[in-house]
Every structure is written in structure tokens, then in C-alpha cells.
Amino acid sequence: MPETCLFCRIVRGEIPATVVASNDEAIAFRDIDPKAPVHVLVVPRSHLSSLNDATDSALVGRLVALGTEVARREGIADSGYRVVINTNAHGGQTVNHLHVHVLGGRSMHWPPG
Ligand code: 5GP
Ligand code: ZN
Numbered sequence: 871m872p873e874t875c876l877f878c879r880i881v882r883g884e885i886p887a888t889v890v891a892s893n894d895e896a897i898a899f900r901d902i903d904p905k906a907p908v909h910v911l912v913v914p915r916s917h918l919s920s921l922n923d924a925t926d927s928a929l930v931g932r933l934v935a936l937g938t939e940v941a942r943r944e945g946i947a948d949s950g951y952r953v954v955i956n957t958n959a960h961g962g963q964t965v966n967h968l969h970v971h972v973l974g975g976r977s978m979h980w981p982p983g
Pocket of ligand 1: 876899900902911956962964965966
């Protein structure tokens with residue numbers, strides 16, 4: 871629900887976050903519990919619960935594109951980074967507002983846990 875959704879509240883400025891990029895449809899801010907030296911979340915301003923609700927594939931593309939822009943700005947584009955969209959329970963999604971993780975600044979492991 872957008873009223874109580876954590877990331878909707880961050881989008882509205884009701885909960886503080888360290889915003890590193892934004893445009894008219896998305897914001898990118900630092901994860902409060904970073905899993906890598908660079909860990910940024912890209913979220914659409916409009917509430918979508920998960921990737922399953924993202925019927926606008928062009929929007930998903932633009933969210934990822936903002937993530938790549940953040941990676942360039944953060945200086946991890948050349949060394950490499952990981953873009954992740956956890957979806958629902960088995961995907962490890964804990965906040966039910968669509969978000970793209972951008973992780974970098976260290977080597978990532980594969981396969982993921
Ligand atoms: P998920 O597990 O849903 O894929 O990712 C949710 C992410 O949101 C987690 O990495 C978690 O650390 C982050 N997170 C949870 N609460 C907050 C918060 O209040 N502020 C920020 N900036 N990140 C949060
Ligand atoms: Zn929301």
C-alpha cells in the first residue's frame with residue numbers, strides 16, 4: 871500500500887535517504903545496510919509491488935539504465951557491478967516496492983545464495 875510502503879515514504883521524503891540520482895519517474899538512494907562498498911537501490915516513484923507488476927517493460931529498462939548511470943558515477947562501471955531485482959519470497963524480496971539493486975566495489979560470488 872503506497873500510504874505505508876517504506877519506499878513510497880522515502881520517495882515522498884517522509885523517511886530520509888541518501889539520494890544519489892533522481893529523475894521524474896525514479897530515485898536512486900544508498901541501501902541502509904550495504905552488502906558491498908557500493909550498494910544503491912533504484913526505485914520507481916510510483917508504487918509497484920514487484921517485478922511481477924511491472925507491465926511497462928520500458929520503465930524497467932529505464933530503471934536499469936539509471937542503475938548503470940549510478941554505476942558510472944560511483945566509479946564501478948569498469949571494474950564491474952551486479953544488478954539484481956529480488957522478486958517475492960524465494961527471490962529474497964523484503965520490501966514490496968519494486969527496486970533494482972546496484973552492487974559493486976568488490977568481487978561478487980556466483981552462484982548467489
Ligand atoms: P530486498 O531484500 O527487498 O531485495 O531489498 C530491500 C533492501 O532495502 C535491503 O537491502 C535493505 O537493506 C534496504 N532497506 C530496508 N529498509 C531501508 C531503509 O529504511 N532505508 C534504506 N535506504 N534502505 C533500506
Ligand atoms: Zn511503494
